[in-house]
Amino acid sequence: MNTKNIIIVGVGGQGTLLTSRILGGLAQGAGYDVKLSEVHGMAQRGGSVVTFVRYGDKVDEPIVEEGHADVIIAFERLEAMRYAHFLKKDGILIVNDYRIDPMPVVIGAAKYPEDILGTLSQQYRVYAADATSLAKEMGNPRVFNLIVLGLASRYMDFSQEEWEDVIRKTVPRSAVDINLKAFRAGKSI
Numbered sequence: 001m002n003t004k005n006i007i008i009v010g011v012g013g014q015g016t017l018l019t020s021r022i023l024g025g026l027a028q029g030a031g032y033d034v035k036l037s038e039v040h041g042m043a044q045r046g047g048s049v050v051t052f053v054r055y056g057d058k059v060d061e062p063i064v065e066e067g068h069a070d071v072i073i074a075f076e077r078l079e080a081m082r083y084a085h086f087l088k089k090d091g092i093l094i095v096n097d098y099r100i101d102p103m104p105v106v107i108g109a110a111k112y113p114e115d116i117l118g119t120l121s122q123q124y125r126v127y128a129a130d131a132t133s134l135a136k137e138m139g140n141p142r143v144f145n146l147i148v149l150g151l152a153s154r155y156m157d158f159s160q161e162e163w164e165d166v167i168r169k170t171v172p173r174s175a176v177d178i179n180l181k182a183f184r185a186g187k188s189i
Contacts, residue, residue, distance in 0.1 A: 005070050032057070035052075
């Protein structure tokens with residue numbers, strides 16, 4: 001199998017690291033060589049967090065080069081825009097349709113871009129959902145990342161059983177049911 005390249009982007013505290021562990025565990029459980037890399041940019045202060053997940057028969061390095069990502073999973077619209085150039089020509093962009101103002105916007109030094117999803121859709125295949133609102137409706141706003149991952153799973157070659165097994169093994173035992181419910185909700189979007 002050719003190496004698959006997945007990038008997960010978000011803001012500190014959105015679950016990018018948990019999501020990368022789920023994807024890494026999924027690929028490893030399927031017998032692939034897996035490499036993960038995490039980049040934390042002031043994550044504790046609302047800065048970008050980027051994780052790279054690469055898997056295949058043999059993966060030499062963990063970093064995904066620009067223009068080579070098969071899938072980008074973005075937990076916030078502006079983060080999707082910041083990293084879209086990593087997507088390859090036939091790749092897909094999965095986006096949580098949610099806005100978190102970065103510090104320059106908060107202090108008035110910059111403006112949050114208008115119509116990010118529309119702009120991205122002109123160049124990329126974009127699949128978006130308001131996972132944050134859906135997670136709030138489910139009673140746990142923290143599981144929006146599993147909703148987004150469920151949406152992304154529709155475009156990846158793993159079975160429902162493989163996904164659910166690795167989720168059970170990765171999330172805290174007390175949170176398994178709500179995370180599975182969130183994943184299934186995302187898969188059905």
